[in-house]
Amino acid sequence: MTTIPTVDVHAHVLLPEVEALVAGLPGLAEARALDARRNGPAALAVNGPMVRERVPRMTDPRLRLAAMDAQGVDVQLVSPSPSHYHYWADEDTAEKVYRLANEATAAHCSAAPDRLRGLGLVPLQHPGRAVRALDHALEQGLAGVEISSHAPGRDLSDPDYEPFWSRARETGAVVFLHPFGCTLDERLDRWYLSNSVGQPVENAVALSHLIFSGVLDRHPGLKLIAAHGGGYLPTHIGRADHAWTTRSDAGAGCAHPPSSYLRRLYFDSLVHDPHVLRELVRVAGADRVLLGSDFPFDMGTEDPVGALRAARLPDTDFHAVRGGNASALLFTE
Incomplete structure (x- = not known):
């Protein structure tokens, strides 16, 4: 089992080309103002220096590979920083x-194609272009695409996304669900609640839309990875099951109890608590959890393998999460 590569499925690349493209365009200032309100001034004061210190590792493949070596990571699945979504x-x-992001991510990963796999972007605000964006990402040699938990006025249960889900399933593309911004807005604008609470909330809401609306019934085999261990949903899935069982409105859209769908999804291991990670493995299955670090941001972990080891999983499960599951997902046709 030690020959299985260690694979980190949650790592980011920064794309200055994308930010240069949108600089000064109508809508950008408003989007940034919304982000500022959601985070609050104290968080923004910390975020600026934190990101600037990490830019080299997110833009220079040599520094990325050196950091991977230090962490004992053999392969990263690299996705654009969610700040590049630009759903406005x-x-x-x-x-x-999306074209520039896909091409720039592919170029970054081409520096070490045996160690770096990439994900592209999809403009969720324009569902009619989602399939085209996914196909373009795959044409660049990327493994799939990264999406947020929602777009303005649209949740992932929106029927207009059905062609996208169909195409993702048909091609075997990986879809990485990584929220950016929480619709609880200024209620989370202090103490970095925008991230520590907002991200798990957005993960749980987005996954609930996919489950309760029947998206996962209609598209079995979808390769969807939820960041941050799926947020609050896996540890509170019993409440969802209870609603599905006792209320006709809750049970109208999906064919099976919500907890059963956790074994149709994939989750990264980034939950920051070994007991929560053990519970995630219990409810989703050891074959559905993948190593994740959120490289190189401060809300990630500098030692993803050590964080996994702290959960004290059985050896077979440990090695599956460390890299076996991701290897099968990314490198098996």
Whole structure:
């Protein structure tokens, strides 16, 4: 089992080309103002220096590989920083954004194709372009795409996304669900609640939309990875099951108890608590949890393997999460 590569499925790349493309465009200032309100001034004061210190590791493949070596990580699945979503953009701009992001991510990963796999972007605000964006990502040699938990006015249960889910299933593309921004807005604008609470909330809401709406019934075999261990949903799935069992409105959209769908999804291991990680493995299955670090941000872990080891899983489960599951997902046709 020690020959299985260690694979980190939650690592980010920063794409200055994308930010240069959107600089000064109508809508950007408003989107940044919303992000500032959601985070609050104290968080923004910390975020600026934190990101600047990490830019080299997110842009220089040599520094990335050196950091991976130090962590004992053999392979990273690299996704664009969620700050590159730009779901405010009009259709023409959105097309330029996803094309440039896909191509730039592929170029970054080409520096070490045996160690770096990439994900592209999809303009969720324009569902009619989602399939085209996914196909473009795959044409660049990327493993799939990264999406947020929602777009303005749209949840992932929106029927307009059905062609996208169908195409992702048909191609075997990986879809990495990584929220950016929480619709609880200014209620979370202190103490970095925008991230520590907002991200798990958004993960739970997005996954609940996919489950309760029947998306996972209609598209079995979808390779969807939820960041941050799926947020609050896996540890509170009993409440969802109870609602599905006792209320006709809760049970109208999906065919099976919500907890059963956890074994159709994938989750990264980034939960920051060994007991929660053990519970995630219990409810989702050891074959559905993948190593994740959120490289190189401060809300991630510098030692993803050590964090996994702290959960004291059986050896077979440990090695499955360390890399066996991700290897099967990314490198098996």
